């Protein structure tokens with residue numbers, strides 16, 4: 001058996017129930033009416049149990065942006081040209097993208113990984129060059145990736161998580177890939193066996209007529225790969241996915257196996273989360289959902305994961321930006337959990353009812 005298959009078989013780490021119980025009990029003792037901090041209470045309890053700690057801490061956040069191009073761009077499915085993927089990699093490297101600004105404010109570690117752009121880029125300081133190929137193949141003509149390429153991409157995500165495992169208290173996978181809302185729509189529709197018309201949307205900004213064209217492209221792809229719809233999820237990922245999506249799947253699987261809490265971003269990264277959960281049920285125990293993006297497919301995928309996102313800001317940027325925006329909320333939930341006095345400490349009566 002090869003090492004990929006061995007690794008895939010490694011079980012998802014079980015979440016620590018003792019710390020969940022301890023954190024729940026502490027929340028009942030803090031000087032506030034029980035439940036009055038709403039979802040912040042659930043968040044603190046969740047982070048305490050995922051970190052198996054009585055003092056949950058999110059000082060060290062690791063954000064990785066995975067960038068790649070998509071063969072389906074040959075069908076004209078985005079408001080922006082394919083060259084923007086590589087151009088944005090340069091922008092990430094020079095600190096000018098939204099995620100740079102947010103990561104700096106959070107003092108988060110920010111990795112940028114080129115998993116497969118069409119344009120070859122010069123060596124760029126701060127960008128990890130892991131280019132598998134010049135973008136995926138057009139999934140309207142055949143599988144997007146070979147089996148080997150799909151495994152390579154998954155292992156890039158796995159290894160990125162492992163590269164900083166001792167330090168990471170929260171992991172965020174962001175993505176950049178012109179055309180990847182078509183990819184995510186095709187993949188999520190195939191996994192959920194649902195109508196792509198319920199998921200397809202403007203992405204970077206298509207008008208209604210262009211969204212209709214994007215839908216017919218995705219329908220063609222789903223028809224071409226119909227024989228795989230009853231098959232395994234890895235084959236669907238290989239047929240309809242993208243390099244950056246497969247890398248995020250590998251990162252999420254790795255986090256769940258190693259016991260690293262994950263904050264999930266927008267439509268594309270949630271589709272990767274759904275894929276990871278279908279490959280290895282139980283992964284989602286390690287996920288927290290930051291926001292619901294404006295892309296209509298995001299709600300469908302979140303619902304399929306039974307996810308309750310924290311924010312709804314009509315963001316649709318990707319890069320991990322929605323997740324980064326939610327980190328201060330998570331940190332405040334932890335600060336309240338750790339820093340508030342108990343009724344006993346403050347000598348306040350808890351009331352009888």
Ligand SMILES: O=C(O)c1ccc[n+]([C@@H]2O[C@H](COP(=O)([O-])O)[C@@H](O)[C@H]2O)c1
Pocket residue numbers: 077078079080175176177178179180181182202203204205265266267268269293294295298315316317318319
């Ligand atoms: O995160 C989201 O929900 C999201 C929604 C729409 C678009 N995006 C970003 O926009 C790009 C894909 O859009 P498109 O129209 O080129 O398929 C890609 O770089 C994503 O990061 C991201």
Ligand SMILES: Cc1cc2nc[nH]c2cc1C
Pocket residue numbers: 080084088175176177204317318319
């Ligand atoms: C400019 C730009 C920045 C992005 N960041 C993530 N997706 C993006 C798409 C575009 C077009």
